[in-house]
Every structure is written in structure tokens, then in C-alpha cells.
Amino acid sequence: MSTKRQLAQQLGVVGGFDDPTVELEQYRTPPDLAAHLVHVADLQGDIDGRTVLDLGAGTGMLALGAALRGPERAIGIDIDRGALQTARRNERRVGTTTDIGWIHADATRAPLCIDDAVVLMNPPFGAQDGNAHADRAFLKTASEVASVSYSIHNSDSQAFVDAFAGDNGGEVTRAFRAELDLDRQFEFHSENRRVVDAEVFRIEWDR
Template sequence: MKKIIRKKHLEMRIQSIPSHPKPKVELEQYATPSVIASDLLWNALSLGDIENKNILDLGCGCGIFSIGSMLLGANSAIGVDIDEDAINVARQCSEEFDIDNINYIISDVCDLENNFDVDTIFQNPPFGSQKRADKGMDLNFVKKSHEISPDVLYSFHMASTEEFLIDYYEKLSFDITHIFRYSFPIPKIYEFHTKESRNVDVIVIRAST
């Protein structure tokens, strides 16, 4: 049986994952805070969605959900991100944590083939709030997840779009089982930011296929 770390230790390990060295504004790269990531992962674990499961982390960034899932006893994890810099950080961190059965793919999520054998998908997609052409990108992630057809999907979204999202998920024949709510801190990392930090209300939808 795999040894699973405690929630507090999980948060501490996630917190030690380096931030993106050069976040790109057009990709809306904001690291998921360790307290939020560890809480969501722990909820997923308690719901039977991680231990001995195959995990796919879409828009994985520096690998928080890929690595966190493996620390909680996942069978395997695959992280996908379009940004090579982020993938390099994730790979290095996975090696330092001595984690096996974890792989990373540099790719636009929308260009992925649908032949993944996964049980659970985690995704924290860009919301398209900074670049008009990217508006609705989170919906493209949801659509791709539906095509891959995991047992369970965990997906971050702006809380202000909740009503629309529920309708969108239902039209794709997803069954929404849980909605987790978080206050997501946005740090001052881009030139257009005028405040040191601001909080944004987000939801994470857990949906089954």
C-alpha cells in the first residue's frame, strides 16, 4: 500500500514547488496557492478520485496538481502545458521529489489527442480576462476534457460565471456533483497590476461523465 502524506504536509510540499520564473501575461499564468491546491486535492482524495488513479493535469503550469496527486497515492500523472518554461520547472521539481510515473507534455491543450487512459482530470485554465481573443478558453478546456472522457473532472472557473457554466456542463452531459468555492489571491506580477494583491472569487466544479 502506498504511504499517503497528511494534508498539512501536502500543503508544505506544494508550497515548496517553485513559481514560474517568467510568467506570461497572454497565458494568464497565476500559480494556484498551496492552501487552495492542497484543500482541493484532499477533497478529491476523500472522494476516491486520486489514490490508485491515473491523473491528467491540463494547463499544469509548474506541476502542482500532477505532483500533489502523486504525493497522495495516484498511480500515474500526466501534466500538459503549452509553456516549455513551466514544464521545465515541473520536471525538475518532480525529479527533486523523486516521483516516478509522472510525465509532462508540451502542447496546447486544445490540440491534444483524446486517447488518454485517465480517471481524473484537474485543470486551472486561463479565463480569458486579459486577452479578448482568449475569452472562453476555460470552456475549451471543459470541452477537451469531455472529449477525453475521464470518470471525474475538477475545473477552476470565475465564480461570476457559475450560472452559465452549470448550463454549459449540463449540455455536455456532465453531472455536476460538487462546487468548491475559494478566494483566489492574484499577486502583482504583471506590469498592468496596480495593487500588490487582490482576491478573486473562483469555483471548482467537480463533474462526472
């Protein structure tokens, strides 16, 4: 098994969005954070031999990271067809031999019926006007299709995630702080790079 550092290096070739959409909050998940999340999930026994779903996969960072750690299969779902085309190119760059399926669909209405899936996701934080609590819909889908999920959220989300999990048959079993190191990609950004505080939660769902 590759180390966390080696995994981050392998994911360094994953390209970002060609034409990111503000409303979808499309940002490339940093390779270091993706590697850390996947590494933690692997240590918990949540990758090897499992079916891994990346909800809102974007250009495929989390699905590809999981694919490098030996799941039975990985599936990335995204509403943006262009992003999935980039994800397929990234799959060739990474060179994983794991079976990966890319599905063009609304991840909050995932057209899947899979037993014992594991969800890895970096949902929109709901930072844009009219998009508040966008991560709630992604958590709802995770509660319906997964036995375990890992999700990245804005900082200070612990109370919200705990409450949502409790109301939907889940329990937060692990949480850790993280940083999103984001490059400037929209005109309204005033800085070339910005570090955003975030939190990652592991939730076990009662299915």
C-alpha cells in the same frame, strides 16, 4: 496519507513561472488551494490508483499535488515549454515517487487516449482581451478524456459550468468557493498581492 495541511506544506516548494505570459494568464496556483482541491478529490476516490491529467499544468502544482496522493500516474500538459522545464524542477523539489509525464502540447487538443482518467485543472479564466471563455475549451477537452474533472473557475461561473456540463454529457456533482491569492507579476498590476474569488467544480462525464 498526509493531511491537507501537510500536503500544502509539501507543495510550498513548488516554484512559479520564470517568465509568465499575460495571454496565457499564467499564475501559480496557490499551494493551499491545490492541496484542498487534491484532498477533496482523494476523499471522493478520484486519485488513488487513477490516471490524473493536469490540463494547462503550468509549473505543475496540481499534477504534483495529485502525485503525492498515490495515483497510478500523473500527466501534466502545457503549451509553454519553459513552464514544463520549471515543472520538472519542481518535481525534483517535491520528491514524489509517482510516475509523472510532462507533455508539451496544447491542452485543449490533448494528444491522449486514456480510459477513466481524472482531470485536475486551473484553466485561464478568459480575463484578457480576445481570450473570453478560454475555460470552455479546457472543459471540452475534459469531457472528451475524463470520467471526472475538477476545475477552478472565476466566481459566479455556476450557471455556465452547469449548462456546459449538461450540454456535453456531464453533471456537476460538487461545487465549492475558493480564493486565489496571487502575487503581483505583471507590470499592469497595481497591487503587490490580490485575492481573487473563484469556484471549484467536480463534474462527472458520461463516457
